[in-house]
Amino acid sequence: MDYMIIGSGCTAAMAAETLCGSGKQVLMIDAGLEKGIITRPEEDFISKRLHNQEQSRFFLGDELEALGEATHPNIPQQTAQRTFMSALTERFLPIGSSNFFPVESLALGGLGNGWGLGSYAFSTAELEKCKLPVQPMKAAYGTIAQRIGISGEQEDDASGYCHGELFSTQPSINLNPSAADLYGRYRKRSKGFIEKGISMGRPSLALLTEQLNDREAYGYKDLDFYANEGNSAYRPYITIKKLVDKGVLNYQSGWLAISFSEKEEVVTVECLNIGTLEKKCFHARKLVLCAGTLGSSRMVMRSMQGREKLPILCNAYTYMPMAYLPFLGRQHTGQLCGLAQLAMFYDIHKDHSDVAMASVYNYRSLLNFRILKQMPLNHADGRKFLQLLVPSLFIAGIFHPAGYQPQNHIQLKPSASPTGDSLFTNYTYTDQEEALIKHTEKTYAAAFFKLRCLVLKKMRTATGGSIHYAGSLPFSDTEKPYHISPEGKLYGTRHVHVADGSGFSYLPGKGLTLSLMAYAHLTATKILADG
Amino acid sequence: MPDTQQEATVLAKYIGAKEIVPGLLPRYNEALGRLSLQLDSKEGLLMQRLLRHPFLLPLVDGGLALVQPQHTIRKRLLLMSALMETETDYAGLFLTKDNIAFAGIQFLYRGGMAVLKGLIGACLLKCLRWS
Numbered sequence: 216m217d218y219m220i221i222g223s224g225c226t227a228a229m230a231a232e233t234l235c236g237s238g239k240q241v242l243m244i245d246a247g248l249e250k251g252i253i254t255r256p257e258e259d260f261i262s263k264r265l266h267n268q269e270q271s272r273f274f275l276g277d278e279l280e281a282l283g284e285a286t287h288p289n290i291p292q293q294t295a296q297r298t299f300m301s302a303l304t305e306r307f308l309p310i311g312s313s314n315f316f317p318v319e320s321l322a323l324g325g326l327g328n329g330w331g332l333g334s335y336a337f338s339t340a341e342l343e344k345c346k347l348p349v350q351p352m353k354a355a356y357g358t359i360a361q362r363i364g365i366s367g368e369q370e371d372d373a374s375g376y377c378h379g380e381l382f383s384t385q386p387s388i389n390l391n392p393s394a395a396d397l398y399g400r401y402r403k404r405s406k407g408f409i410e411k412g413i414s415m416g417r418p419s420l421a422l423l424t425e426q427l428n429d430r431e432a433y434g435y436k437d438l439d440f441y442a443n444e445g446n447s448a449y450r451p452y453i454t455i456k457k458l459v460d461k462g463v464l465n466y467q468s469g470w471l472a473i474s475f476s477e478k479e480e481v482v483t484v485e486c487l488n489i490g491t492l493e494k495k496c497f498h499a500r501k502l503v504l505c506a507g508t509l510g511s512s513r514m515v516m517r518s519m520q521g522r523e524k525l526p527i528l529c530n531a532y533t534y535m536p537m538a539y540l541p542f543l544g545r546q547h548t549g550q551l552c553g554l555a556q557l558a559m560f561y562d563i564h565k566d567h568s569d570v571a572m573a574s575v576y577n578y579r580s581l582l583n584f585r586i587l588k589q590m591p592l593n594h595a596d597g598r599k600f601l602q603l604l605v606p607s608l609f610i611a612g613i614f615h616p617a618g619y620q621p622q623n624h625i626q627l628k629p630s631a632s633p634t635g636d637s638l639f640t641n642y643t644y645t646d647q648e649e650a651l652i653k654h655t656e657k658t659y660a661a662a663f664f665k666l667r668c669l670v671l672k673k674m675r676t677a678t679g680g681s682i683h684y685a686g687s688l689p690f691s692d693t694e695k696p697y698h699i700s701p702e703g704k705l706y707g708t709r710h711v712h713v714a715d716g717s718g719f720s721y722l723p724g725k726g727l728t729l730s731l732m733a734y735a736h737l738t739a740t741k742i743l744a745d746g
Numbered sequence: 747m748p749d750t751q752q753e754a755t756v757l758a759k760y761i762g763a764k765e766i767v768p769g770l771l772p773r774y775n776e777a778l779g780r781l782s783l784q785l786d787s788k789e790g791l792l793m794q795r796l797l798r799h800p801f802l803l804p805l806v807d808g809g810l811a812l813v814q815p816q817h818t819i820r821k822r823l824l825l826m827s828a829l830m831e832t833e834t835d836y837a838g839l840f841l842t843k844d845n846i847a848f849a850g851i852q853f854l855y856r857g858g859m860a861v862l863k864g865l866i867g868a869c870l871l872k873c874l875r876w877s
Contacts, residue, residue, distance in 0.1 A: 544849025593808035
């Protein structure tokens with residue numbers, strides 16, 4: 216084999232597409248759990264609710280998975296169709312921590328199966344802080360946008376934060392009625408908001424509103440957390456299955472990559488079968504790690520012993536449920552969508568360098584019982600209360616930017632797990648970070664209040680809940696162990712490259728996935744250029 | 747299991763069912779086993795009291811929501827609520843099918859009443875040592 220890719224998430228899919236395009240032999244090693252990917256629901260949410268006698272199995276799961284106790288603090292609201300995403304991780308990717316609870320995946324497509332589809336380009340200032348190459352990244356955004364298809368606005372108050380005209384978009388999805396009303400209210404007052412560094416607009420989403428190859432336009436069935444109609448939402452499995460069907464990618468599932476070694480011109484990867492626990496080695500000329508920051512770091516720490524602790528970056532994440540008062544008790548009408556309706560950006564310095572972004576969602580298709588569970592009300596009154604509240608309910612999810620702090624680290628320690636180790640982690644915020652997060656939360660709450668949204672609660676997820684991790688193997692211009700060269704090569708190796716977020720030296724408070732994919736493509740391009 | 751059937755009927759009617767549709771009770775029974783929502787002796791006693799005096803349910807449920815939200819009776823109520831919500835005959839109880847008049851006033855009234863019941867229930871649970 217010429218190239219071996221570890222993982223099958225968004226970065227692996229983009230690296231594979233670039234490498235496979237060269238005509239070289241590409242092998243992908245992946246645990247590859249696959250279950251419950253429903254691509255075409257027969258009916259929309261309301262029809263299903265009113266007429267489908269089997270809906271309980273669909274919404275709650277064959278094993279009532281949607282009602283089970285959450286075993287992970289950062290996966291509290293998973294639908295039955297998505298439980299496969301985090302299956303077996305406790306066994307094969309154990310975490311030891313009292314203050315950091317990352318979410319990982321052993322599924323085909325990885326965490327990309329649950330990606331909210333927000334596709335945001337980093338600004339020049341953000342790329343520089345990440346130590347990413349500015350111009351090549353800007354070009355790579357365009358390539359990825361063409362591949363996956365992105366809908367959004369070309370020109371509104373938020374477009375400079377979404378894509379900065381680096382790529383063209385399909386038209387935005389239709390707004391839900393309450394979101395359209397909220398957006399109209401913002402537009403009437405936009406000048407005052409912009410003066411305070413706050414901009415609102417339509418998000419860029421990896422969701423088709425027009426057909427792209429064999430993928431269909433979004434059909435507004437409002438079942439986005441359960442199915443993927445006509446593959447309108449981009450998921451990495453779409454690329455991987457396409458490459459496998461074309462016969463250009465050798466996809467080996469069932470294998471968890473453990474460590475790598477190099478001998479002469481061959482890289483050997485030792486893998487563990489997740490079913491039988493059998494061990495096996497795979498060989499290639501070059502290795503591309505796309506196992507996610509934590510997955511790749513585990514492999515590097517096992518393979519290059521000597522460093523006990525690695526740094527880590529993770530965005531803090533705040534949920535803000537709020538009632539949009541004009542829509543209290545209003546009937547849900549028309550086509551609805553469960554994905555992000557609006558994006559709000561708080562640019563504290565007004566220079567695109569430290570932006571904290573909020574995605575604004577309506578709440579309906581995840582059903583009322585999930586909210587009832589968290590409300591301090593009795594069930595009978597709570598049900599009636601939610602009939603009034605749900606049509607007006609918005610959830611804002613705020614990503615806060617993150618920089619390195621010396622106390623935050625990851626570390627492998629021996630354990631009785633099948634891999635023989637567990638990842639021990641520590642992640643806390645400094646007083647300064649905590650103050651900035653609180654300031655951002657207050658600023659957002661005040662902004663939404665001006666738009667007649669009553670913030671019901673501010674809920675900070677347990678650390679790790681943003682599912683954005685990076686920075687464990689920082690970029691460096693000079694050769695240092697446990698660092699990555701600007702070309703993506705892992706220092707201390709000859710043919711091992713890292714194409715996920717491990718090198719990013721800063722985490723902007725924005726959706727990360729598009730930048731990860733652009734970087735993976737860029738790294739794959741450099742590997743090809745290198746021969 | 748006649749006790750569970752009675753319990754399912756009382757809980758469903760408390761949540762808003764006018765009639766019990768066939769299939770709901772066996773599904774509730776099966777789900778209790780699947781989710782291991784067994785009551786211990788103290789919880790069992792409280793459930794028996796509630797089944798004898800269903801008018802106490804909004805108070806005790808609301809009280810538990812404030813002082814012991816993870817109580818097994820709350821979990822059983824949530825289960826029944828989820829089963830009803832995903833049943834065609836009861837879906838209308840959970841959807842907002844028409845515009846609701848004076849929604850702001852109702853919102854405050856409903857919320858206020860629910861909190862009041864919760865506070866009374868919490869006092870009841872504490873005074874009678876039911877939780």
